[in-house]
Amino acid sequence: MKELFEYILRFGNLNQQQIDFMSSKAVEIELSKDEYFSEAGKIASQVGFIVEGILRVCYYNNKGEEITKYFIEENNLVVDLESFDNEICSSSYVQAITDCKLIVFSRKDWLELLQTIVGWEVIVHKIISRALIQKVERRSPLVSEDATTRYLKFMEIYPNVVNRIPLSYIASYLGVTQSSLSRIRKNIR
Structure with a gap:
């Protein structure tokens, strides 16, 4: 749990009461190599923080070939944001490519955090912005x-x-x- 809060506190401040409240909503899970965190055709229902391991985001093109879009490693949040936010079916898979340990929040608990913790939305926005910038920076030079x-x-x-x-x-x-x-x-x- 310590890693999660060290990560979050880089983007804003939380008091001990807010940290305790977040901790009460968090669930630690393990994903075995090749297991899915979320799947295409289903609505993403959780936000995770990777404590240990690597996940990848992939999809199948119209020829049935598997294409890896990007990798997510330790000390990063993982969520299929479009599917999670808009409650629509995902077009991608998020798969563990090593054994993974994650701290996970259900959609209901995540929304409760957004409604309860003052400033949490600002912190989340900063985290998402950083992740999008990182994604573009990582992808652009490869094109x-x-x-x-x-x-x-x-x-x-x-x-x-x-x-x-x-x-x-x-x-x-x-x-x-x-x-x-x-x-x-x-x-x-």
């Missing part, structure tokens, strides 16, 4: 670069992820085949 440069940038952007996840997910994220990625890695060493 126009060649595969080797994209891989080198990936290693720069996700230094704590690169050796902890399957190559197939990295290849999918970079938009290359697994064999191409293996060649790139061999040429870099």
Whole structure:
């Protein structure tokens, strides 16, 4: 729980009573590797904070190929925001790619936090803004670069992820085949 509050307090202030109230709404869960936090075709019903592990957001294109959009590692919130906020079916999967420990809030409890804690909405807005900026910063350099440069940038952007996840997910994220990625890695060493 300590990690969650250290993270939140980077974006604003909470008093002890507010922290205690949040703690009372939080549930600690574990996701095994390959388990889903949320799924396409379903409405996202929870917000999580990753204490340990890595999740990925992915979808299937019209050819049935699995495409990894991005990775979320420790000390970050995870939620399919569009689905969660608008109560619509998600178009993406959020999947554990390592064993994960999360602190989770149900939709009902999250909304109660927003209604009860003064300033919580401002903190959440700052967290979401940071996450969106980070997503664009991580994705933009990869769009126009060649595969080797994209891989080198990936290693720069996700230094704590690169050796902890399957190559197939990295290849999918970079938009290359697994064999191409293996060649790139061999040429870099």
